[in-house]
Amino acid sequence: MIARSALTRRLLIATALLAVAGPALASGPPKKKEGEAAAPDPTIKLQPIAVPIIVDGKLLNYIFVNMTLKMAPTVPVTAMEGQEPLLRDAVVKAAHRTPFTASDTYIEVDAGKLKAVVMREVATLVGKGKVASVEITKQIARKQIPHPSGPKRAAAPASGGHSAPAAAHH
Numbered sequence: 232m233i234a235r236s237a238l239t240r241r242l243l244i245a246t247a248l249l250a251v252a253g254p255a256l257a258s259g260p261p262k263k264k265e266g267e268a269a270a271p272d273p274t275i276k277l278q279p280i281a282v283p284i285i286v287d288g289k290l291l292n293y294i295f296v297n298m299t300l301k302m303a304p305t306v307p308v309t310a311m312e313g314q315e316p317l318l319r320d321a322v323v324k325a326a327h328r329t330p331f332t333a334s335d336t337y338i339e340v341d342a343g344k345l346k347a348v349v350m351r352e353v354a355t356l357v358g359k360g361k362v363a364s365v366e367i368t369k370q371i372a373r374k375q376i377p378h379p380s381g382p383k384r385a386a387a388p389a390s391g392g393h394s395a396p397a398a399a400h401h
Contacts, residue, residue, distance in 0.1 A: 273302045273304070273308065274299045274300065274301050274302070275299060275300045275302065275308055275311050275315075276297070276298075277297070277298045277299065277300065277318070277319075278315065278319070279295040279296060279369075280295070280296050280298070280319050280322055280323065281293045281323070282294045282295075282296050282322070282323070282326050282331055282340050282345065283323070283326050283327060283330065284330065284331075284332050284337050284340070285326075285327070285330040285332060286330075286332055286337070291337055291374075292337050292338065292372055292373055292374050292376050293373040294339060294370050294371065294372050294373070295371045295372075295373070296340060296345065296367060296370050297367070297368045297369040297370075298349065298366060298367050299365070299366045299368055300353065300364075301363045301364045301365075302362060302363060303360055303362065304363075306361045306362075310357045310358075310361050311353075311356075311357060311362075314356045314357055318349070318352055318353060318356060321348075321352040321355075321356075322345075322348060322349060322352060325348045325352070326345075326348075329344075331344045331345045335378055335380060336378050337372075337376040337377070337378050338372035338374075338375060338376065339370050339372070340367075340370060345367065346365045346367070349365045350362065353365075
């Protein structure tokens with residue numbers, strides 16, 4: 232009997248606590264005060280840009296590159312408003328002058344070169360220091376063209392100095 236009454240007492244206490252805390256838990260996150268706006272996302276997702284892959288003056292492929300721009304902390308995202316078409320045009324023109332072709336693949340761009348050009352062009356369009364960084368989020372090749380040097384190779388796993396013999400290719 233004593234064990235049963237202790238269990239009943241615990242159940243009553245838990246029910247009382249839930250009754251008191253229930254409305255607070257159900258209300259969700261705290262509401263913003265009237266007139267207080269949510270902080271805008273400091274990143275801008277650009278539409279995909281078709282970047283040409285040019286080798287020896289010959290167009291081999293297009294890579295559709297998705298990028299995001301992270302704005303500097305004090306800069307509103309509206310600073311880029313209306314500038315995206317100009318940025319896209321400048322990037323494509325730069326890609327024709329000095330291709331962003333990677334040294335070991337025709338299905339991805341040279342990310343370092345592309346980011347450097349985007350940062351330079353954004354500084355020209357909206358002002359130096361307004362964009363903190365550029366991130367390439369996705370690259371989709373129009374065609375799957377193998378590179379003459381073969382596919383990209385992953386780093387060789389560290390082993391005890393011995394490596395397995397290479398399989399013969401026929």
